[in-house]
Amino acid sequence: MTRTFKHRHLLGIEELEAEDIFLLLDLSERFLEISERPLKKVPTLRGKTVINLFMESSTRTRGSFEIAGKRLSADVINQSSSGSSSSKGETLLDMAKNLGAMNPDVVVVRHRAAGTAHFLSRHLDASIVNAGDGMHEHPTQALLDCATIRRHKKQFEGLEVAILGDVSHSRVARSDILALTKLGARIRVAGPRTLLPIGLESLGVEVFDRIESAIEGADVVMALRLQEERQRSGLIPGNREFSRFFGVDNSRLALAKPDAIVMHPGPMNRGVEISPEVADGPRSVILEQVTYGVAVRMAILYLMAGSESTE
Amino acid sequence: MTPSEGNGGLVERKVVLDVVGIENTLESLTRELIEAHPPDTDILVVGIHTGGAHLASRIASLLAKNGVSVELGMIDITLYRDDVFIGLPRPEVGPTQLPSSIAGKTIILVDDVLFTGRTVRSALDELIDYGRPHCVQLAVLVDRGHRELPIQADFVGVSIETTRQHSVRVYLTESGSPEDRVILYESENRS
Amino acid sequence: MTDLYLQRGRLIDPSSGLDQEGDLLIREGRIEALGPDLTPPEGIRVLDARDLWITPGLIDLHVHLREPGQEYKETIESGCRSAAAGGFTAVCSMPNTTPPNDSRAVTEYILRQAQIANSARVYPLGAISEGQKGERLAEIGEMAEAGICALTDDGFPVMDALLMRRALEYGRTFGLTLCQHAEDSCLSKGGVMNEGIHSTRAGLRGIPAAAETTMVERDIRLVELTGAHYHVAHISTSSAVEAVRQAKARGLPVTCEVTPHHLYLTDHRCLTYDTSTKMNPPLRTDEDVEAMRVGLADGTIDAVATDHAPHSSIEKDIEFEDAAFGIVGLETALPLVLNLVQDGLLTEMQAIDRLSTGPARIYQLPGGSLQIGSVADVTVIDPEYRWQVDPEAFESKGRNTPFTGWNMTGRAIFTVVGGQVVHEQERTTS
Numbered sequence: 001m002t003r004t005f006k007h008r009h010l011l012g013i014e015e016l017e018a019e020d021i022f023l024l025l026d027l028s029e030r031f032l033e034i035s036e037r038p039l040k041k042v043p044t045l046r047g048k049t050v051i052n053l054f055m056e057s058s059t060r061t062r063g064s065f066e067i068a069g070k071r072l073s074a075d076v077i078n079q080s081s082s083g084s085s086s087s088k089g090e091t092l093l094d095m096a097k098n099l100g101a102m103n104p105d106v107v108v109v110r111h112r113a114a115g116t117a118h119f120l121s122r123h124l125d126a127s128i129v130n131a132g133d134g135m136h137e138h139p140t141q142a143l144l145d146c147a148t149i150r151r152h153k154k155q156f157e158g159l160e161v162a163i164l165g166d167v168s169h170s171r172v173a174r175s176d177i178l179a180l181t182k183l184g185a186r187i188r189v190a191g192p193r194t195l196l197p198i199g200l201e202s203l204g205v206e207v208f209d210r211i212e213s214a215i216e217g218a219d220v221v222m223a224l225r226l227q228e229e230r231q232r233s234g235l236i237p238g239n240r241e242f243s244r245f246f247g248v249d250n251s252r253l254a255l256a257k258p259d260a261i262v263m264h265p266g267p268m269n270r271g272v273e274i275s276p277e278v279a280d281g282p283r284s285v286i287l288e289q290v291t292y293g294v295a296v297r298m299a300i301l302y303l304m305a306g307s308e309s310t311e
Numbered sequence: 312m313t314p315s316e317g318n319g320g321l322v323e324r325k326v327v328l329d330v331v332g333i334e335n336t337l338e339s340l341t342r343e344l345i346e347a348h349p350p351d352t353d354i355l356v357v358g359i360h361t362g363g364a365h366l367a368s369r370i371a372s373l374l375a376k377n378g379v380s381v382e383l384g385m386i387d388i389t390l391y392r393d394d395v396f397i398g399l400p401r402p403e404v405g406p407t408q409l410p411s412s413i414a415g416k417t418i419i420l421v422d423d424v425l426f427t428g429r430t431v432r433s434a435l436d437e438l439i440d441y442g443r444p445h446c447v448q449l450a451v452l453v454d455r456g457h458r459e460l461p462i463q464a465d466f467v468g469v470s471i472e473t474t475r476q477h478s479v480r481v482y483l484t485e486s487g488s489p490e491d492r493v494i495l496y497e498s499e500n501r502s
Numbered sequence: 503m504t505d506l507y508l509q510r511g512r513l514i515d516p517s518s519g520l521d522q523e524g525d526l527l528i529r530e531g532r533i534e535a536l537g538p539d540l541t542p543p544e545g546i547r548v549l550d551a552r553d554l555w556i557t558p559g560l561i562d563l564h565v566h567l568r569e570p571g572q573e574y575k576e577t578i579e580s581g582c583r584s585a586a587a588g589g590f591t592a593v594c595s596m597p598n599t600t601p602p603n604d605s606r607a608v609t610e611y612i613l614r615q616a617q618i619a620n621s622a623r624v625y626p627l628g629a630i631s632e633g634q635k636g637e638r639l640a641e642i643g644e645m646a647e648a649g650i651c652a653l654t655d656d657g658f659p660v661m662d663a664l665l666m667r668r669a670l671e672y673g674r675t676f677g678l679t680l681c682q683h684a685e686d687s688c689l690s691k692g693g694v695m696n697e698g699i700h701s702t703r704a705g706l707r708g709i710p711a712a713a714e715t716t717m718v719e720r721d722i723r724l725v726e727l728t729g730a731h732y733h734v735a736h737i738s739t740s741s742a743v744e745a746v747r748q749a750k751a752r753g754l755p756v757t758c759e760v761t762p763h764h765l766y767l768t769d770h771r772c773l774t775y776d777t778s779t780k781m782n783p784p785l786r787t788d789e790d791v792e793a794m795r796v797g798l799a800d801g802t803i804d805a806v807a808t809d810h811a812p813h814s815s816i817e818k819d820i821e822f823e824d825a826a827f828g829i830v831g832l833e834t835a836l837p838l839v840l841n842l843v844q845d846g847l848l849t850e851m852q853a854i855d856r857l858s859t860g861p862a863r864i865y866q867l868p869g870g871s872l873q874i875g876s877v878a879d880v881t882v883i884d885p886e887y888r889w890q891v892d893p894e895a896f897e898s899k900g901r902n903t904p905f906t907g908w909n910m911t912g913r914a915i916f917t918v919v920g921g922q923v924v925h926e927q928e929r930t931t932s
Contacts, residue, residue: 038442043391113823114704114775133705135707198698
């Protein structure tokens with residue numbers, strides 16, 4: 001049976017079905033192999049233009065998309081901008097129209113505001129790939145997380161995944177919760193209530209106050225990045241206290257299943273949400289996440305560059 | 312897929328090869344390969360995913376039976392196709408498995424049917440990206456003519472006369488067919 | 503020419519409970535006679551009102567006309583035309599202009615511009631505090647003299663309870679109702695939509711219902727303290743409606759208004775990041791919409807007011823988080839309220855009451871009545887008129903509506919202000 005991918009854009013995991021996610025994961029496994037070849041390049045996207053529009057600082061995601069595009073032989077153009085609203089008198093709409101005039105096939109967008117990918121998809125003919133929009137979604141990160149989890153755990157059904165820390169502000173957490181739930185895993189979240197968004201239970205998530213309860217018996221332990229400004233905006237008393245009660249360290253990790261893996265979307269604050277021993281320890285698969293990142297993004301660019309705007 | 316189903320718009324014209332025919336053809340191809348290469352040749356048999364890969368595997372076994380040991384690999388040419396984005400993108404990309412180095416090897420590229428030559432062109436591009444082999448030779452089960460590129464097979468099982476409206480399909484038990492067969496079809500509505 | 507004769511319509515007047523077929527005679531800008539047995543005087547302009555309703559002119563308590571200062575969004579002239587097109591004979595304009603209406607000079611300017619526009623009437627609200635900064639009282643007495651109809655710092659909730667108390671007391675001295683944009687702006691800080699599962703899903707910062715309710719509850723205590731008339735602008739949460747219901751039951755002088763969109767739409771709509779679903783107060787939950795409808799029907803909610811807030815593409819065709827709050831409403835309000843009659847929620851009489859007589863009562867405005875001697879502000883409505891919302895056809899400069907493409911039933915055919923027809927809609931119903 002031939003599988004099809006019916007989406008023109010990758011705006012979020014929300015729009016995907018489980019079968020779409022599995023298709024992307026399977027395809028990513030193929031692209032993983034290309035990165036291991038002596039000549040890490042295939043000619044597939046020759047003559048296709050991919051614009052990386054990064055309006056919020058990012059080095060690793062942008063780099064990952066750039067490598068993915070180049071390994072597929074696409075012409076990859078990086079555009080950066082502060083993304084602050086009309087700071088230069090140019091609105092996002094102006095920018096979209098200007099990009100559209102250059103006829104890109106795919107626009108990869110990162111922006112501080114939620115919904116930016118949706119916005120561009122309404123104003124551009126190109127396929128839009130969301131590389132992180134505000135606190136909303138970061139779908140390629142969720143896909144690479146799923147790919148990494150599948151490599152170690154083989155299947156998702158019944159898997160217990162603990163997502164810890166600043167869930168409120170994390171687009172990674174949102175996309176991971178959506179993706180893993182669709183694939184049949186069970187999600188637990190824990191962190192200070194000031195950093196947990198309301199209504200998570202209605203997404204089928206189990207919410208804990210203390211991370212020990214969430215880690216106990218988990219197959220996957222994922223620590224989220226705590227941004228410096230959370231302390232400044234009064235959501236937590238301070239990083240020291242956060243680390244003491246909500247940091248993933250070896251003694252807390254011991255509560256997880258013996259074969260549990262540790263993940264982090266990066267960049268890490270060692271000693272805040274994750275201790276150095278855990279981050280660099282034997283259970284950490286953090287660097288595998290990065291490797292899968294390129295493969296997943298190759299799969300996405302491949303499918304997006306070939307989708308027809310007329311359909 | 313079996314010959315009796317899933318061939319929308321196609322009418323079976325004739326059986327080109329049956330089980331025995333395929334077996335005999337592969338054996339004679341194997342003999343030709345042995346005769347064409349000195350005993351110490353560093354041979355890598357590479358099948359084109361999927362049909363060619365199964366045939367390559369059978370040929371490697373036949374060579375082994377005759378005391379010739381070769382390496383076996385396979386390639387998927389989806390990402391090298393010149394028509395990859397005509398129609399919908401193909402979400403299925405098959406595996407490519409080659410030794411870490413192909414430099415200096417004599418590569419026997421195996422496919423089931425040689426038609427326009429475009430698949431072979433893609434496969435050659437992909438192989439060259441892996442390194443610099445000593446030479447690449449092409450072995451096919453069926454050559455049905457109508458080349459669109461200057462590509463010829465070095466080893467041909469059977470050559471048949473066809474028109475462009477014909478379709479030649481190779482069914483192998485490895486792909487789930489009940490028995491090995493090569494069938495020539497004609498398009499039902501030739502408007 | 504301020505004489506007019508409306509012939510053979512259905513007269514509906516909530517101020518007197520009148521509902522019968524008949525004619526209406528207007529002389530010199532006032533209603534002179536009405537009923538089934540009239541004949542048109544010689545030489546008067548006669549409007550055929552067969553199959554139409556003749557109602558007191560609709561009054562919108564909550565409109566942003568943007569002038570002075572933001573004329574690219576709306577002017578008094580375009581806003582009044584928009585009002586007339588929607589069947590409104592009068593609008594109450596909010597003071598958050600540039601400069602804000604916190605002085606006699608601005609009030610007089612607005613009234614002068616309205617006179618020139620010569621369309622719907624404008625009753626300006628004056629700012630509670632100087633510059634709407636929430637620090638010290640504006641010159642309320644002077645503005646009252648100049649003609650403001652009520653007080654508000656709309657858009658800038660009065661957070662300081664002491665200032666609020668003083669405003670209630672001082673406003674009462676001049677007979678002015680105090681209209682509060684009820685929102686605890688500390689609780690709602692940074693929010694762009696209702697807080698709930700959908701804000702979590704959209705990754706947008708939420709405004710909790712409690713931000714509105716706690717403010718309404720605080721203010722009700724201050725009403726108890728001061729005895730002043732307090733009006734809640736654009737109420738949106740079930741708990742705030744309940745607070746008003748209880749305050750009314752205790753006999754306190756508390757009133758409130760609801761927008762048409764809070765009677766129909768929920769925060770689920772924000773998931774598309776369509777900025778025409780971004781307003782403040784935000785779209786709430788199904789439960790809240792239900793509470794708005796119940797409250798409107800049982801009279802807890804006194805009026806439907808649009809919170810007409812025109813913005814240009816500069817404020818709206820941008821990122822959701824950065825987009826301005828607010829939508830236009832003048833030209834879509836009437837059919838949305840009439841649809842509640844179709845739904846069996848309101849009687850015809852109640853629908854007209856919430857759009858006309860109710861609002862007039864809250865700020866003690868002229869109009870809201872067809873009784874003899876009343877000012878001849880009259881709206882003639884075709885309750886069966888079917889049309890589709892096309893923002894490009896709006897009289898308002900604003901195009902920001904969440905109702906684009908909606909199929910509406912009901913439209914104002916004649917909008918009459920002081921006996922003068924200021925808007926006339928062709929009756930080619932499709």
